[in-house]
Amino acid sequence: MDNSVVIVGTGHAGVQAAASLREEGFEGPVILLGEELDLPYHKPPLSKTFIKDAEAKPQPLRGEVFYTGNAIDFRPGLRVERIDLAGRQLELAGAGALPFGKLILATGSRPRLLPLPGADLAGVLSLRSLGDARLIREISAGCEDVVILGGGFIGLEIAATLSAAGRKVTVVEAVDRLLGRVVAPAIGSHVRQRLEAMGVRVITGTTISHLEGENGHVTAAVTSSGERLPARMVIVGIGVVPNIELAAAAGIETGNGIRVDGQMRTSAPDVFAVGDAALYRHWLTGDDARLESVQNATDQAKLAAKTIVGHSGGYGAVPWFWSDIGDMKLQMVGLPTGGDSHVISGDPAENKFSIYHYAGDRLLAIESINKPADHMLGRKMIGAGFSPSREMVAAGTDALKPALAAFEQAQSATAVG
Template sequence: MNNGVVIVGAGHAGVQAAASLREEGYSAPVILLGDEADLPYHKPPLSKTFIKDAEARPQLLRGETFYSGNAIDFRPGVRVARIDVAGRQLDLADGGRLPFDRLILATGSRPRVLPLPGAELAGVVSLRSLADARLIRELSAGASDVVILGGGFIGLEIAATLAAGGRRVTVVEAADRLLGRAVAPGVAAHVRRRLEEAGVRVLTGQTVLRLEGNDGRVVGAVTGSGERLPAQMVVVGVGAAPNVDMAEAAGLATGNGIRVDASMRTSVPEILAIGDAASYRHWFTGQDVRLESVQNATDQARLAARTVLGHSEDYAAVPWFWSDIGDMKLQMVGLTAGGDRNVVSGDPAENRFSIYHYLGDRLLGIESVNRPADHMLGRKMLAAGFSPAPDLVAAGADLKAALAAHQEKTAAE
């Protein structure tokens, strides 16, 4: 009997894997397991449009008829207890068993937990799922003061959204600047200025010692300096941890995620892993990375489907990311860690600029604020292996023409 492919996780990665299997001509069973009751949905809007609009509905990744129309057996509300590698089956939490020929783990990540006194109080929330977003939307309707722990993308997106809705918002970040693991200091400083101008109070180099409650509900946060911040809601946004427990228990190799090769295979070749939970050796940097982005999730899913069908390809997608924080659309392409110089194009004072990051004369990536054309061109340049000279960027040269010339030369050679 052909047991086909079972996909654990119905987020961006899992749904794309199911779709790509059918697009690539896979005809055996495809079973997609999701642990939520809802149809799979887009996650990026949850921290923005969804929480500010009481009437907003989740944006579905695919309509309900897509699954039945493509013979994808989508099973919501299913939790997997264990992977039986030897028996090639899943033990389900309800006692059932599900055999597979190939297994794709798209288990994603979960919010990191702060071991903070008072963290158990009602009104202390994190955002990772639709249920979380619904709770934040409900709580924010009755909150005048909100404290956000963590100055990463999720925390700042929520801060900007709630401040625009009239709440008094304070962001507390333990590091000395915002977005410390995500963008250059210049972009982080710009984001901070714009948020503060919009009414968000930002405290960096600060921690929260405890949360205070009344009748089981949070009413405030006490910082390391002794300041008490009133809060009817506290949002914890201090990063995410990959969901690897099930893979580890099954004996799969892990290390800041489920270890995969260039074709998305784990240490057990019949099992693949993709998306937020997968750790791999990056083709551009030569370093082990785990990327949390929709682009990475969907591109890895497409490749995993081709791997299942017997194609031999290495993952070589150019990574890109985005975040909407207030009136700033941040777009990042490439991986800029390790750069030794940068060039600014555009004017931060106009809230429109890009920072080009280099290692020597090699372009590593571009961070853009409200400059989508720079971002799109950057994706093309990195995919083509083209690094415009830093002095050309500084002079405002026509980089599109320079890329075209590079491509013509490469084709001729």
């Protein structure tokens, strides 16, 4: 019987799954398949240092010696065309079939396409891969005007980076505020103010009707109200779509992602899914969730490896995220879904504050700007199930730390008793 584990995808989830299998003592073959030719790399820096610095190099997730030293069979430049569950093998484009004992799908996600006239013009780009970042860096070096469609994390990170590099940047967001899907209005408003102060033009509540071009290259984005926004480069950041097609075609259960249970198993025996593409019932909210973050990818990959070697624990990682936008380090912990009130700690005028989200008296999430201590303590509090009073929050971390310690001591005493 084949005892190999084949991993499809070489992002954070795929590479961590390979590493964790070895850390957990798995001794069978580990094969890591990726479509890109580069050594697997960190994606967060692509929207920041990499695109503004012509000399910047990609940051490998692991050095080449990691793969050879741990007997991980890394195979770049391969695309999986089909999963044959009955035959327990993968059909590879131009490379025959590859059998597997167990399969981990770390297929990630891809940028949502822009359904507009002119979207196929040169200079209209999205950022998801190293190749995308190289192209953005190359074109931005020779252009003055950039239009970014979408006021989410990626779009705003790029906006801040290119503006700091001297480009005239306009952000166009269809809804009435930035980061509307992911953070509190106060955070979105603060981010907008800081971006505008550094010269970024932000237009909300507006859509683009079409893109104009000349000689096959984009020259402008035209808004629904008829305003013409000059642009030698248009970056599309309107969200992502999970890569579920391989799983769906094989008959594996999917929805807004590849559905998995608490141990990262899909509906198919010996097939797992982790990372951006995995859809699961979140322990914090009780609702279906598909989280797009390095933390989620890493923790799910670790759990899948544990499951494969025989551990039975479920997924209970505390979700946390971050984004660097100009001079703002935005950090989030927990999920604010279902919140009915919040408390602000710190001073937005100083560009240092946190928003604590509550449902009744239960702490759900904390969003921080340039308050790393709040974030780190928040990860501990939510992980422990501790909800501080609003008075404690107002008193700051000096009050929260001993309160958390006392809560954990009481919990430990109760468990022992």
